[in-house]
């Protein structure tokens with residue numbers, strides 16, 4: 001597959017995208033699992049808590065989740081950001097991530113004590 005013409009595998013990529021449900025999600029959570037803002041072990045515990053919390057709340061079809069290696073804040077992690085609102089959070093440990101899932105993802109209420117700020121993407125950066 002590495003030597004395939006990228007245009008030849010376009011339908012395959014689209015099939016993968018559709019199988020993931022891309023285009024049908026209301027929110028996208030990106031969670032940093034370190035290593036600068038938090039140890040890898042604590043970051044992975046938070047990631048596991050995010051995955052199980054989304055599943056337990058029945059949000060699997062509405063919330064997309066992505067584990068990332070760095071969101072460039074690099075302190076007081078795990079750092080997380082929720083789009084489309086652009087709400088950034090610090091200290092999203094496994095213990096605290098349940099509030100993120102229940103309050104923000106499930107009910108649209110921000111977790112104020114862990115909020116770094118709200119920085120939505122500029123509409124001018126969105127391709128038409």
Ligand code: FES
Pocket residue numbers: 032033034035036037038069070071072073074075077079
């Ligand atoms: S390592 Fe987590 S934000 Fe940079």
